[in-house]
Amino acid sequence: MPRPKRCRRIASLPNFVLFKPAGVPGRTLQKVELTVDEYEALRLADYEGLYQEQAAERMGVSRQTFGRIVESARKKVARALVEGMALRIEGGVVEMAEKRAFECADCEHVWEVPFGTGRPAECPACQSKDFRRAQEAAGQGGGRRRQRQGGPDPAGGRVGGEEA
Numbered sequence: 001m002p003r004p005k006r007c008r009r010i011a012s013l014p015n016f017v018l019f020k021p022a023g024v025p026g027r028t029l030q031k032v033e034l035t036v037d038e039y040e041a042l043r044l045a046d047y048e049g050l051y052q053e054q055a056a057e058r059m060g061v062s063r064q065t066f067g068r069i070v071e072s073a074r075k076k077v078a079r080a081l082v083e084g085m086a087l088r089i090e091g092g093v094v095e096m097a098e099k100r101a102f103e104c105a106d107c108e109h110v111w112e113v114p115f116g117t118g119r120p121a122e123c124p125a126c127q128s129k130d131f132r133r134a135q136e137a138a139g140q141g142g143g144r145r146r147q148r149q150g151g152p153d154p155a156g157g158r159v160g161g162e163e164a
Contacts, residue, residue, distance in 0.1 A: 005093045006060075006061065006093070007060070007093050007094060007095045008037040008040070008059050008060060008061055008069075008092065008093065008094050008095075009058065009059050009060040009094070009095055009096075009097045010036060010037065010039075010040040010059070010094045010095070010096060010097065011040065011043075011058075011096075011097050011099075011114045011117075012096070013036065013096075014036070014039050014089050016089075017088060017089045017090060018086060018087070018088050018089075019080070019086065019087040020086040020087070021084050021086075024084070026086055029084070029085055029086040030083075030085045030086070031085060031086045031087070031088050032076050032077075032079055032080040032085050032086070032087050032088070033076075033088050033089075033090065033091065034073060034076050034077065034087055034088070034089045035089075035090070035091050035092030036089060036090065036091065036092040036094050037059070037069055037092040037093070037094050038069055038070075038072055038073035038076065038092070039073070039089045040059060040094070041055065041059065041066060041069040041070040041073050042070065042073045042074070042077070044058060044059070045070050052066050052067055052070070055070075058097070058114070058117070097114040098114065099112040099113060099114050100112065100113055100114075100133065101133065101134035102120060102123075102131050102132065102133060102134055103131060103132060103133070103134040104123035104125065104126060104128050104130070104131045105128070105130040105131060105132065106123070106126055106128040106130055107123065107125050107126040107128065109123055109124070109125035109126065110134050111123075111124055111125075
């Protein structure tokens with residue numbers, strides 16, 4: 001009997017969860033299912049260009065486990081592209097990473113980044129270097145992580161699957 005999967009940490013849920021070939025009705029297509037943790041592995045390795053060790057640390061898994069996740073994700077995406085299948089992103093045992101909020105002093109844009117990703121270089125809206133931690137996140141223990149109160153975060157507790 002295989003071990004139960006450990007929870008994998010993700011920065012955010014994908015904005016889009018279904019991709020399909022243009023001009024083909026979705027109901028006629030076979031579907032390939034990409035789990036949310038596989039999507040996150042692709043995002044970290046291929047979109048952000050992180051080394052597997054860095055990406056594994058962000059997801060809270062070993063480097064070997066990260067390698068297996070990203071290999072599985074790449075095979076599924078390649079199969080969907082080559083065979084003209086729909087690609088759906090859903091499921092997986094994941095938890096949302098805690099985030100820090102920043103506020104730009106020039107344009108007042110507020111954005112969040114996951115803990116462990118380092119301080120942003122600039123405001124994503126106006127590229128200003130004049131920004132600070134947002135008021136709701138700052139002022140709690142000199143920049144330390146806030147403790148959650150109550151249960152899991154309603155915006156991003158666990159997604160799908162059973163807890164491990």
